[in-house]
Amino acid sequence: MSSTWGKRIKITIFGESHGKAIGVVADGFPAGEKIHMDQLNQFMARRSAVGKKYSTARKEPDVPVFLSGVLEERSAQEGHEIYTIINSPMCIIIENTNQRSGDYNNLKDVPRPGHADYAAMMRYGENVDLRGGGHFSGRLTAPLCAAGGIAKQILERRGIEVTAQMLSVGGVSGVASEDAVTGIHMVDEKGKAAMEEVMAAAQADGDSVGGIIECVVTGLAPGACGDHIFDGMEGRISQIVFGIPAIKAIEFGNGFACAALRGSENNDPFYVDESGTVRTRTNHHGGILGGIVSGMPIVFRVAVKPTPSIFKEQDSISMSAGENTKLQIKGRHDPCIVERAAACVEAAAALAALDSLMDGE
Amino acid sequence: MSSTWGKRIKITIFGESHGKAIGVVADGFPAGEKIHMDQLNQFMARRSAVGKKYSTARKEPDVPVFLSGVLEERSAQEGHEIYTIINSPMCIIIENTNQRSGDYNNLKDVPRPGHADYAAMMRYGENVDLRGGGHFSGRLTAPLCAAGGIAKQILERRGIEVTAQMLSVGGVSGVASEDAVTGIHMVDEKGKAAMEEVMAAAQADGDSVGGIIECVVTGLAPGACGDHIFDGMEGRISQIVFGIPAIKAIEFGNGFACAALRGSENNDPFYVDESGTVRTRTNHHGGILGGIVSGMPIVFRVAVKPTPSIFKEQDSISMSAGENTKLQIKGRHDPCIVERAAACVEAAAALAALDSLMDGE
């Protein structure tokens, strides 16, 4: 059941990295909404390793195939497929086409540091597929992005935009400025170049590097969603975001920085602007008050740990021998997953926003 | 439904700050387990404002009364009550005895910055009780602590300890040292004194101050709990922890710091210790790998924002007039809730641990 998330929309993610296919059953999406397939495929491409320099050599095209839950329409324009969501669950599958399970043969004995291998063996024993990370693989974020990409299209039609970008990598920030009112950070070309250098250096060393992603949701009207206690937006967003492997921290608004402030500094004063709209002068609260959206942009940041799969020799153990050993990882791995993870965070935030909005209707 | 949490145990929190009573229905707790009432009352007292210097002048005794779900036993020792959990849901209520609703009369027109007032009015309109924060009040953490205190007793019998403490307040750290292996922080008397000064100064200024809490869970065997994707321990813990008002950030293990590291630095190498036990040399992963407990202590930190209720005059708006106004808050408020919140975080973590453990059985 651990692969199911949501209240009003419900997604169940299935599949293993080296199985036949991975996918998602997505239920409760608003019937009648359209899915523009070219737009969805473009979004999927942002997560895909295809065409990415600092990503794994396992390049999967990741084309989502709909088995159910939609009716097809074909617009006049050649190749521009549009689906209409109907009232039964969508099942979307993505074939696994490019496995090399042989690379993983010794992992059941020598667990990779920083990976799920050891913990998963202790939890599930023999009854787990660890080839390529199995159901723990980052590959399982592809169906998350399929569902999230659909959510993004629905939200856009309601004036709600969800965007995520990399702010820093390996401790090097790409941030050029911060908006004084919203607290949103801007990355410029210079910043991007600096971050690219860090990734290139890690790759050259057979190492990997972590980073920070900021996600922003705009267009939510005050009180549009979020509920008391366990259904506050922070809890809803966290639960789905931590479903993305490698994320180890999340903060909303000014986050950890608020702990160093006084109430008189941290409180965001309300005012009525010239158009009669209620706003706050600052956005330390990250668009969420009492779990409910305030009308200011939702802003949150997550920490992505460096990919645990590195080509440097590491200390590990032999489970069978019960003794220390060295581990040399083979396979095809990402020196930096932060950019690809940004698409996943965006997908997760879009699903959380849509689910919450529908819960408020 | 937003007031319900859990998979194998399920808690539903009810009540409003100025209603007749608050409470919790707790279902699925393991039948046959004992509840020592003196121990539970002591734990509840950690959250209570009674006897706390930097806390609200509203002092509620917060005695939990069990309406159902237990059988009473009485030990030989006078006054030492022990209950046995049975197989039907526990309903535990806590009377509200010390309300002064008059203090909140103007809040429905002039929302308090940093509070749920404005967002809640936009979300629920007239159909919400905002006296004393209503269902959003920090008072609702009392039933959370009642359920969590029971979870703590059950976990202790299984060798699992959950503890939380304040690490810093208003940017002043009380930390004396950090354990090189586990990453757990130690606070000493000097640190406590420094933090107390910060709180006293905020109180003197009619202001408030935020802080950071660290929570540690020890005694979980490798693979004892946690599951793939959405039921990883990070997600499970986050969802309940963000149910505590004022928490705006959470990080596991080295958290945001991991984003500045390379994989070769951040990965925690496995080794077999002299007793044949598998351990990691460091605990950057905070006891959680692939969402599953690794056998190392779970370590996480949360940021608590400064209490938004301060006595300084603030900018706000009149909802009825649609214009800017000044707000002078009356009532009885905590200059610093971080210490009290530590008990709540402990309760939340205990509930997450017990629920996860039962899901693994």
Next chain:
Amino acid sequence: MSSTWGKRIKITIFGESHGKAIGVVADGFPAGEKIHMDQLNQFMARRSAVGKKYSTARKEPDVPVFLSGVLEERSAQEGHEIYTIINSPMCIIIENTNQRSGDYNNLKDVPRPGHADYAAMMRYGENVDLRGGGHFSGRLTAPLCAAGGIAKQILERRGIEVTAQMLSVGGVSGVASEDAVTGIHMVDEKGKAAMEEVMAAAQADGDSVGGIIECVVTGLAPGACGDHIFDGMEGRISQIVFGIPAIKAIEFGNGFACAALRGSENNDPFYVDESGTVRTRTNHHGGILGGIVSGMPIVFRVAVKPTPSIFKEQDSISMSAGENTKLQIKGRHDPCIVERAAACVEAAAALAALDSLMDGE
């Protein structure tokens, strides 16, 4: 968790027959709706044994007390209390005032035929409260009626009526006629008298008697609620109705009778009436097609088994001795619970209708 029901509204029933109080936490009810307390108390009285001739001598007033989730209003008219539902969960408790636990002392050794005693002991062992039936007691239908009575008031304001009545008792029918179009049965005074005789005779013999209840829901627009597969109205209604102890069968529309028919006889032909409304000429489908309401009245019948507690000596066993024994039940029992159960079926159907309607919004 077995005491929780619902999707959009969620009720959790707690308490044991001889504990301090029983009650319900009801979450998700539409905020802003009013609860007329005199009307609710009248409905509760239909379930109560007070003033009933063929019911248990344990007469509980069953006054529902609201701990949370409502705001009080007081109309001009003295004693006419009106509550407004707000957006946090209602907790409603009903005190147990009239227990005689001594009557149940030997039940843990000699289980009552037809009762939960034996099965519950085998399921839960020591950790169950069987005094007066504990959490299995028919008394737990009082909080069901409290929640259901509120649902009925909300539905009435939307033009939806839920009614249930006894059709037969001990095999003697009180039915005078059946509506040719809707399939609804009418009971007349003569029928009532005949059924009363049956109950009186059973009481005189220290025995009990079962019966059949028909429940009708009118006013649901075609397509207003019900969903595919597991959320069809038959499944939704059944799950809550079987939460009432003693119900052993349910049938919708012509029910078991449809099994003897051909399609050409059983299908209900559609037609457009003079007002342009689509109707069916008959209602063999009981107002439900494909799980969805058709616009015809929902009609279903349930079988209530005779109260298993009778004063006649019965064969049972001694659990401790592992041998056969005789059982002579003491205590206060209903010779016929069918009339009281009709209110419970009505409450259950109202909750199912409201929950389904909200799921369709």
Next chain:
Amino acid sequence: MSSTWGKRIKITIFGESHGKAIGVVADGFPAGEKIHMDQLNQFMARRSAVGKKYSTARKEPDVPVFLSGVLEERSAQEGHEIYTIINSPMCIIIENTNQRSGDYNNLKDVPRPGHADYAAMMRYGENVDLRGGGHFSGRLTAPLCAAGGIAKQILERRGIEVTAQMLSVGGVSGVASEDAVTGIHMVDEKGKAAMEEVMAAAQADGDSVGGIIECVVTGLAPGACGDHIFDGMEGRISQIVFGIPAIKAIEFGNGFACAALRGSENNDPFYVDESGTVRTRTNHHGGILGGIVSGMPIVFRVAVKPTPSIFKEQDSISMSAGENTKLQIKGRHDPCIVERAAACVEAAAALAALDSLMDGE
């Protein structure tokens, strides 16, 4: 969400009759259990129309394909595939190979009496696929049978047998005798021949016919599963059984007959048999007391309505014209689905039993 069922195991059924594929995601099945594919295919064949005389001319092979959640093993014996269930969700798909959507072209205007068409259009408007019944189609019981067939294999290894058979059709009973203790009915060859005649006659007339199915679950130890109130076995079984289209009634034990009895007749006296086992002398309670299994066989019966699709001309309406019209159904339909439905009831009961058992562990 209406296509999801279960607590400890969770099945989500997807697909439409004329879409690419139908299927099920099945989560929480006990890892390590084996699936014998030949046995599963045999069970699927019981539901399939292939080789059935009184069934639809649409003959689908219905081969379940596993996309995830299993590891394959191959025994020495050629063609005898065995899968091992692992700890991530199984996705099982069944291709649709034999659609003729053209047959359904006019259904969106002229709804078929007794079918979901009209109610579904009123509920979902344009956003529903009604070709071949869409998600309402009896075809969706194929994935139910795939999941149920797996549950049956797991239960069999625990000594629990689930069987269902047709007792009567069109009012003609095939029952030769009834077991005095268990209440289970026996059908003999003569009875089968009589029922076959009824089906042949209906087919010859272009009509259809309903029937009654009895399902028996043996091997459940006293107290093995079932819980209070809403999780009693009656409620759990009903909710999934009503997920099978065409079922309109269910009764447990003596069911509706109990309503005509006195307590002294209906109560099943306990006794200790020569081996020291507690039994009841009769099984009016159908193996369920207080919602919990008593150790006697679970016995329940369901009514299957006659297939609404018949070739006789029927009265219906034109939705577009808003006037009465005649309907002549084309397509390929079952004159009697009762035999095929028996496999579905068996699958549903197996899933309910397995889910309940796991909830008791």
